[in-house]
Amino acid sequence: MPRNKVARQLRKHLLKALEYIITNSDFASLPGDQCKFVSSAYNRLKTTGNDRNWNIEITQFEVPIEDQKLDPHSPTLLMGGIMQVKNGMPTHLSFSVCVTFTTKDNAVECGKIVNAPSCCLPGYLNQKRVVRRFHFDFQPSISPSSHVQYGGIFHENGHVTDCHYCLEHFLENPRIHYPPIDLVLLLDLMIREFETVLKNWRQETNWRSLVLKSQDLWWKDYWNRSAIHINDPRGVTFHERIYGER
């Protein structure tokens, strides 16, 4: 596909997805005006006149997890990321999801040792702490170009500062080979993995159309190429191929 067309399609699709999110009543009902953060990204992207070169940051927004088992921890999902297009091609796609718990000491409430003692407790009592973080990257300049990391660098911003993060910023490996994940695919994955107020999106026609379009834009080519790599007639292994060794 010609470069300009790719960039235009990516921008149009992201705008559509952001518009879906900010006009959705379930999303609008989330505490803490999460719409405001997504709206900022929408407004910024909308005013980007140049289809060939643009980058957008979607500030992390927070979606409470509705799971009775986890209730004492006030669990939330924190999602956000960036997308960069240069000369008509995507050069960086980076979206992350964190699961956060409060640092409230639940040992007494639960009658067993949960969450305590923890390195997070003394200075961060009643604040949030990141208990899981997955970071999905698509960056053609590194190998594997499309990967997932556990942990990675946690970008604090605005309303999510004071989150305690002890998964070690400096450790970026292993980068595990994984298909590219954009905002739509990440959200779709999370609303299936966790019970949230966004659960109705799973069956919602317009949301599903966005997911199908994201698959088309990010996965079709990826899986086709992966199939070719696996069936390499020269006997080059998949890892050799994606690490550019042979």
Next chain:
Amino acid sequence: MKANKKVKILWIDDEVTDHTEDAKNLKYARKELEITIIHPTNLDSKLYQLKMSKKIPDLFLVDYFLDEVKFEEGDDGKYAHRGLTVAGKLREIEPEHPVYVVTQKDTKKEGIFFSEAQAVRAVFDKILTFKEVQREGHNVLYYDALDYRSIRTSPRRNLEVLFDLLQAPDDLKKRLVLVLPEELREGLAASGSAKHPEGNPIAFAKWVQEILLSVPGFLYNELYTATYLGLTIETFKNLSPKFKKAEYSGSFAKTTPTLWWVSKLSDIIFSMPKARKINKTNPWELSPILFSVSKKMQTKCIVCGDPFPETVGINLKNDSDFEPVHYKCSIPHPNKRRELYFDEPRGFKVK
């Protein structure tokens, strides 16, 4: 130059003689106003006369306490009811015309603001104190009446008309539809009343004034706008000419303190050539850099003192104290109702 439009007001008051001079003063301040004052005991005959002559006033102004002064000396009796009764009658006869109430009492402990507040709010379109009428009446009555007239005379079964009345930005239309009350989702015509054009101009005017212009979300007042742009109010005041295009100019704009469309504010800053070089998505982080303002000129959270508060909160100990706060330094306000798609009311406590 185009002549200003005439506006007819019918003022119903038991103190006709006393207020004749006030009516003259209003007309003196705004010559386009034509004010007629009548005693409530004459209401039926006056309405009949107006209906026959097809000269229905643009706006009714009703005194709340109508039972104090007789029509004339030696007259048999006073009017036996209050403004609510008159308003009910006016609503029944002219359901699309605004009815404003005026009261001499401006203490919030009076019945009109207290035990009768619900009924008053349901029937009247605006509550004015007599002092407000004297001071601002010539503008409030004139511009509001014109806005009601333009709503009333707009095509009915057309949603686009509502957006025109609001002068709403195109990109907000989808979201505005979502917040419109059900009865306005098809425009000004009442649902299912294609053959009967009587509709909801009053419902629309009420929603505009009580929700759209009053609840922050689509439109921001000065404090919210300054906070949204990461600036102190003073700094924003100096920069406000740059945001002229974002000012609200739709229905009731003339009688409301200046408001700005939030989406237009961000359009203005994101469209600035310098903005493209700065990797910030949130307006409260971007604009201080764009306008090269010092730290002193940037707004700070009232709770923690740090920069970039994302919203405005209400002091939990004082409902009239609004201050910039971070989400992390505030909580959803325990007593304020949240309107979907509008900003969440936040409460804060200063340590």
